[in-house]
Amino acid sequence: MIPTAFEYVRATSLDDALAKLAASKGEGKFIAGGHSIVPLMKLRLSQPKVLIDIARIPGLSGIREKDGRIEIGAATVHHDVATSALLRKQCPVLCDTAAAIGDPQVRNRGTLGGSLAHGDPSADYPASMLALDAGIHMNGPKGWRVVKASEFFQGLFTVDLAHDEIITGVQFTPVRAAAYAKLHQRASHYAIVGVAAALDASDGRIRSARIGLTGAGPCAIRLRKVEEALAGKTASTDSITAAARHAAADVQTVNSDLHASEEYRRAMVPVFTRRALEAALTRLQRG
Numbered sequence: 001m002i003p004t005a006f007e008y009v010r011a012t013s014l015d016d017a018l019a020k021l022a023a024s025k026g027e028g029k030f031i032a033g034g035h036s037i038v039p040l041m042k043l044r045l046s047q048p049k050v051l052i053d054i055a056r057i058p059g060l061s062g063i064r065e066k067d068g069r070i071e072i073g074a075a076t077v078h079h080d081v082a083t084s085a086l087l088r089k090q091c092p093v094l095c096d097t098a099a100a101i102g103d104p105q106v107r108n109r110g111t112l113g114g115s116l117a118h119g120d121p122s123a124d125y126p127a128s129m130l131a132l133d134a135g136i137h138m139n140g141p142k143g144w145r146v147v148k149a150s151e152f153f154q155g156l157f158t159v160d161l162a163h164d165e166i167i168t169g170v171q172f173t174p175v176r177a178a179a180y181a182k183l184h185q186r187a188s189h190y191a192i193v194g195v196a197a198a199l200d201a202s203d204g205r206i207r208s209a210r211i212g213l214t215g216a217g218p219c220a221i222r223l224r225k226v227e228e229a230l231a232g233k234t235a236s237t238d239s240i241t242a243a244a245r246h247a248a249a250d251v252q253t254v255n256s257d258l259h260a261s262e263e264y265r266r267a268m269v270p271v272f273t274r275r276a277l278e279a280a281l282t283r284l285q286r287g
Contacts, residue, residue, distance in 0.1 A: 003041035010053040024050040033109040036118035073169045074113025093178035097128040113167040119159040122190035126220030130212025131196035134172035140165035156218040179279030181272045191215030192260045193268040197276040201235045223250045244274035
């Protein structure tokens with residue numbers, strides 16, 4: 001199908017972007033890479049009268065380290081996340097996650113902020129944002145605010161982002177002992193089941209774990225029962241195997257579609273939870 005007619009404008013700053021959005025009186029949408037909004041427009045599921053291009057706003061992209069934390073701008077494309085030397089050294093789970101998104105065309109145009117704002121239940125980043133306990137930074141008419149990833153993803157295509165706000169980036173403490181494991185749909189590479197796991201361990205024991213699940217349900221969630229099962233346990237394959245058995249217990253609602261049935265997805269949740277944890281354990285042991 002062909003989208004309805006719209007006006008295209010380019011924002012030159014965050015203030016300009018918010019002003020243009022306000023001027024559209026509820027009829028405007030932001031666009032950066034366009035991989036979320038354009039398909040919806042082609043199907044006429046979204047019919048904005050104004051598209052506001054935020055891709056070239058100065059300072060809205062880039063990967064930086066500041067005071068022991070890492071900041072990634074919302075307009076940073078997946079390719080830059082996947083190939084970042086800083087992330088590969090300090091937080092490789094995000095490189096793995098970004099590299100698993102779509103194909104080269106998607107990774108060179110799609111953006112971190114666009115993916116998070118869209119809230120697709122099969123997107124990859126949400127699982128890693130949960131595992132890293134990332135803060136989602138946003139700005140709007142009421143000023144700046146930060147929402148934890150655990151509170152940001154609320155339901156099917158539903159996130160804690162007001163219609164008049166813009167995501168500006170994410171911030172988190174880097175974790176070396178973290179990994180992402182994904183069962184992907186072969187054509188789109190969307191996650192049928194995707195699990196990101198981060199481990200904090202010392203003296204051979206797991207002090208805490210954070211595990212994010214995407215693809216299986218209406219939105220990304222933490223696997224709290226697995227996290228609880230790992231706390232205080234020996235950092236070993238046996239501990240991981242035992243804890244991963246609890247994974248399906250955290251998933252109340254499971255998706256079912258032409259790519260995978262509810263039964264299949266539910267069976268794969270503990271499998272990919274174990275794989276993500278084993279990969280995180282390997283990184284922990286390597287130091």
